[in-house]
Amino acid sequence: MNLITAIKLYIEKMCNESGPGMKIILLDKETTSIISMAFSQSDMLQREVYLFERLDSGRSNERLKHLKCIVFIRPTKQNVQLLADELRNPKYGSYFIYFSNIIPRTDIKYLAECDESESVREVKEIYADYLCVNPNLYSLNIYHCMNRLNWLPDALTRTVQGLTSVLLSLKLNPIIRYRAGSQVSQLLAKQVYDQITKESSLFDYHTYENGAAPPLLLILDRRDDPVTPLLHQWTYQAMVHELLTIRNNRVDLSGTPNVPKDLKELVLSGDQDEFYAKNMYANFGEIGSTIKNLMEEFQRKAKDQKRVESIADMKNFIETYPQFKKMSGTVQKHLCVMGELSALTTKRNLFEVSELEQEMACKAEHSAQLQRIKKIISDERISNEDAVKLVALYALRYERHANCDTSGLLQIIKNRGAKTFIVPSLLEYAGTHIRQGELFNIVRITDAVKLTRNLIKGLKGVENVFTQHSPLLKETLEDVFKGRELDPQYPAINSELVPFRRPPQEVVVFIIGGATYEEALTVHQMNNSGYKVILGGTTIHNSKSFIDEVISATEGLQFKHTKSMLKYCSSENF
DSSP: OOHHHHHHHHHHHHHHHTOSSOEEEEEOHHHHHHHHTTOOHHHHHHTTEEEEEETTSOOOOOOEEEEEEEEEEOOOHHHHHHHHHHHHSOOEEEEEEEESSOOOHHHHHHHHHHOTTOOEEEEEEOOOOSEEEETTEEEOOOSOOEETTEEOHHHHHHHHHHHHHHHHHTTOOOEEEEOTTOHHHHHHHHHHHHHHHHTTTTTOOOTTOTTOOOOEEEEEEGGGOOSGGGSOOOBHHHHHHHHTOEETTEEEOTTSTTOOGGGSEEEOOTTTOHHHHHHTTSBHHHHHHHHHHHHHHHHHHHHHHHOOOSHHHHHHHHHHHHHHHHHHHHHHHHHHHHHHHHHHHHHTTHHHHHHHHHHHHHOOOHHHHHHHHHHHHTOTTSOHHHHHHHHHHHHHHSTTOTTOOHHHHHHHHHHTTOOTTHHHHHHHHHSTTTOOSOHHHHOOOOTTTTTSOOOOOSSTTOOOOOOOOOOHHHHHHHHHHTTOOOTTTSOBSSGGGTTOOSOOSOEEEEEETOEEHHHHHHHHHHHHTTOOEEEEESSEEOHHHHHHHHHHHHTTOOOSSOGGGGGGSOGGGO
16 A cells, blocks of 8 residues: 555656667656656656656657657647647657556557558557555645535546556455545545446456455545644644645745755655655654754765875765765755745744644643734734634634624734635535534644643754644544444445455545645554555645635535624625
């Protein structure tokens, strides 16, 4: 159940089957990202792939008949047509074609008819139609999947294809369960089941012989837990995504002042960066201490590099220089990232903001929290974005409280020029009328914390980082692995497999509306305890992208449940 390994095996297969010799790889926009998140360019060079081109962009007409061409594209109508045009007038000597998902036989026949020069040597399906973020985390990079709280047709189609690919690459034929009461979850479950039934020969996996329970595909709805994406995160990977944004394992710092030119775009991949792999789940204080130790080790090795006094020293220098250079790059990169995180944390007063966020998420103290939130959102040091998120968390927590004062808080943030329409949009998207169950009643606080300040040592200026909140996903997965009755909340679409009473050994989770790195941390911790869980979503959210998703999903709706507060919001937004 390792997604990066699964993708790598497919790419290795492509490179090996084309045989020895110089190769070019022809990609589309999405498969470019799929490959780049699994392999670096130097890794591909080692596999004799010397040139990368896009099928869907302007290319030269120069004939390169001495080159083999590996084609790796999604089986879309547009790509099939572009490939047909390529085969009618082939630029390369031979073509090895790999589609990232199931392709209709009619399209294969059409391509064969276009290959008049018989330059195609291979046509195969490989099931690498998703982006592997971490070994246990995948994304489909669908940034807006709903409108008027219903599936956008293209997003639904892409999601069915992506989920089918994940199951095929992991060789799973699962029970499919979906969130009861969620129409988008039920529709996705039905379409994935229909696809599995249609392609039954591909899913002929006997993974539950000898009485073992079949694997589980669990389809969830982001609207059941709108709190997790709104909270500030304090583990390294999640914090980078929240404050700097990670896209396809890359962080863009081009708009950040005083960043060296060679650090304007950084790659953060656990598969390509050993330090990042070891520390992506470490908290802010721990990572600061670890980087300090890394820098001290680097300084010691730098001194050793200067001592070249004999032939043996020269030999040792030549042998260790590549590792030294790599270490130098790692130190520079992570010092740069941590510097930006530290600066933003101080500038936005995030310790105070996060403390209140965590208390609202984990503890019901309406009167005290209302006074604190009024004080904080009136503070000019707090950004408009953070003020809006605090009001949004309050509105979600106390929507039905007798003394709820969301309207009063909206008036305060309206006076400071914040986007007030976000709050009613969020309540329409994931208010109590939408959510299944009691979100705030099941959130637990870890025994070690007990709502007291957790002093994390190791980095000067880091104080009182709160991490009490546990996402709803943790409770759900605990129910799954403890063998609790799932049918009321998570009915099965393929009920013929349900008689198995043992809990599943393998679970693939998919969250419609996007997953988060906090939920990825939960999955990582469960896997370290011996479970087998893979998490994915239409995208990987930080708070900004989640709010964008909410606005897109509710656009054009009549706001039935939040009319009382609309007078505090800008009219042009409705």
